[in-house]
Amino acid sequence: MSTFDQILPALSEVLHAQAENLKRLGPIVVNRDLNGRVRLVIDESVRDGAEARVALDAIAEALAERLGPHGFPVDRMVLFESDVPALAQGAPHFQLEGIDGVTVVDRLATDTDWAAIAPVALGAPRIVFFSIKGGVGRSTGLAVAAWSLAQAGKRVLVLDLDLESPGLSSSLLPEERRPIYGIADWLVEDLVDNCAAVFESMVATSDLSHDGEIYVVPAHGRDPGEYVAKLGRVWMSKVGADGVREPWSKRLHRLLADLEQRWQPDVILIDSRAGIDEVASACITDLGAHGVLLFAIDGEQTWSGYRILFRHWHRAGVARDIRERLQLVGAMIPDVDGIEYFDGLREAAWDAFAEELYDEVPAGEPTGERFSFDEADEGAPHYPWPIRWHRGFAALRSIHSRFQRIDPDEVTAIFGSLVDGVHAIAEGEGERHV
The missing domain is CATH 3.40.50.300 (P-loop containing nucleotide triphosphate hydrolases)
Structure with missing residues (x-):
């Protein structure tokens, strides 16, 4: 059974296997919501591309199978947005290790963000x-x-x-x-x-x-x-x-x-x-x-x-x-x-x-x-x-x-x-x- 700790390894495994399909999709945001459920957010321009849709369907099916309760059904696994990079603004986010162009955005119940390191402040140490x-x-x-x-x-x-x-x-x-x-x-x-x-x-x-x-x-x-x-x-x-x-x-x-x-x-x-x-x-x-x-x-x-x-x-x-x-x-x-x-x-x-x-x-x-x-x-x-x-x-x-x-x-x-x-x-x- 899949648990929260298997989400990132499962994502990496699926997306590595779908490396060729990823090239057709451009930047991807993986949105992990407050409940720990994952879906992909893709640029709106990809919606009508025949080859891209085939690639997306393959990825969505693989993710739905691997993530279990931490994913969404295939028909709800992908969202389209006109400004994908904006989704990461103001929220904890990081690059999925080893996979170019995939950003994980974590929606947390608090403002805690241990992964956002501010530069050293000017003035007094x-x-x-x-x-x-x-x-x-x-x-x-x-x-x-x-x-x-x-x-x-x-x-x-x-x-x-x-x-x-x-x-x-x-x-x-x-x-x-x-x-x-x-x-x-x-x-x-x-x-x-x-x-x-x-x-x-x-x-x-x-x-x-x-x-x-x-x-x-x-x-x-x-x-x-x-x-x-x-x-x-x-x-x-x-x-x-x-x-x-x-x-x-x-x-x-x-x-x-x-x-x-x-x-x-x-x-x-x-x-x-x-x-x-x-x-x-x-x-x-x-x-x-x-x-x-x-x-x-x-x-x-x-x-x-x-x-x-x-x-x-x-x-x-x-x-x-x-x-x-x-x-x-x-x-x-x-x-x-x-x-x-x-x-x-x-x-x-x-x-x-x-x-x-x-x-x-x-x-x-x-x-x-x-x-x-x-x-x-x-x-x-x-x-x-x-x-x-x-x-x-x-x-x-x-x-x-x-x-x-x-x-x-x-x-x-x-x-x-x-x-x-x-x-x-x-x-x-x-x-x-x-």
Whole structure:
């Protein structure tokens, strides 16, 4: 029985077998609808061509047979449109691997589009802190990086985009310094063109700043108010007076641009929601990140999740657009048997990167210009920046008070690789993989 996961392999098999017929049809869009059912969309000019219709009928029959419940009956398998390329606009789409001229358009119930990788943004470097699973010290690492950058005189803008599990602001701001509003307030007010009412009151300056500044934009203000009700609306698209629909991720991009223009940071640190969801997609693919730090602990859940994501980028043909920005961070390296643990983490990371993101290098050939690295290459994106587990940094609630009496040597011992790497990206030295 055919299932969703067999749709693309079935399409490839059928269309490869119909290669000669495809040449008579011109560009083709494969529309996979919200229910996961597939049909072909062909240019209107093909409708009346005798040879083309014979070719179409053969393809439609083969697809109907192979796709089963994920296809349409033969007489409904093909649609004709006057502007086929326009069907892909505003929707996730990718080229069907190995077949020229065939574009798959995915109709999703959300605006998530992990396959649309925005170019690196102009202006201040943007660094995203991401993890497949929560509880790996991601927010703590970001707080330490922000503190270190400010110690070096940088103006640091920090965004807490873990909207469903907020808390980063508590590590950088005491309660009395938290702003009135947060990101959720802006996103909701923007829907009714009232975002200016909260904009100036959604940023607070951390008292941990010394030579530089840390500007913190929390998920919510000091009084969350009806946060659950707001959270149910932040993901909404906005329809302007001209009828143009603006996805929530584009609204978020607009907010970030406005924040950057207003506060003129040297570097922007973004705490992403863990997991493969709406917020993470926006943070990693839509905001023009210069660096994406992938926090990981060695375990099956970690590598299963990252492989799913890497494989999606590979299949969608966008791995080249994102892989140079990625960097693995080895979170919570244990004190006991730490060397053995780190070696296992590095090996698992290399396996995942090599299989889905690195270029294949035939045996006996030099790497050359290929994007590929040896397992032990310390400059490779799979080679973990280690963070040692430390009891004093394990509880996020204690971080702010801990920073008041922090020992810089201790920070170097625990977070040294992360801090050095973030500083390199902030200084424009982070594109070492290109």
